[in-house]
Amino acid sequence: MARVVVDVMLKPEILDPQGQAVQRALPRLxxxxxxxVRQGKRFELELAGPVDDTVLDRVREMARTFLANTVIEDFDVRVEEVS
Amino acid sequence: MARVVVDVMLKPEILDPQGQAVQRALPRLxxxxxxxVRQGKRFELELAGPVDDTVLDRVREMARTFLANTVIEDFDVRVEEVS
Structure with missing residues (x-):
């Protein structure tokens, strides 16, 4: 089994109201x-087989077409764990 | 400036309906x-000064008391970038 992580964050030029809300609250706390502060999503995918370039390309395709809205979001794919 | 990342994920024993919904959709796509599939939150914090252990402890305190609900969530804090 391998764990691949997909991080999805709003593009830098896109306003991040959630991140701003967190940032404004921190001094009060x-x-x-x-x-x-920027807030985004983290996906942890457990994959059945070994992870090679072909599999990583498929995960990037998953991110591009489904996990991220590439009009306003960027994503990053990395292998985090192989057991 | 330094970027510290806080990843917040549901504890393994907690049901993750969002992650399950993503997982069920993937074969159809x-x-x-x-x-x-597990889905969580990623916070990117830009910090003004250098990051030392004291600062990291403060970020862990932020995560423990505000960014994560530690009853059902785990969090991980790491320095990602120092410029």
Whole structure:
């Protein structure tokens, strides 16, 4: 089994109201020094077989067509664990 | 500036309906071999100063008290970038 992680974040130029809400709340909770907060999604995919370039390309295709809205989001795919 | 990432995922024993919905949809979209899908949140925090152990402890405190619901979620804190 292998775990592949797909991180999906809003593109830098896109306004992130959730991240802004978190950032505005932090000083009220006593946490200073945080200049910016961006919030996105993290997918952990457990794959049955070994992970090779072909499999990673399929996961990128999954991200491009389904996990991310590539009009407003960027995604990153990486292998995190192989057992 | 430094970027610290906080990943927040449901604890393994907690049912993940969002992850299950993604997993059930994948074969219909032509993606096989995905045994399990877990969906969580990713926070990217831009910090003003350098990141030392004290700062990382503060970020862990932020995660424990605000970014994650530690009754049902686990979190992981790591430094991703220092510029």
């Amino acid at each position: 006593g946490f200073d020094g945080v200049v910016d | 032509g993606f096989d071999g995905v045994v399990d």
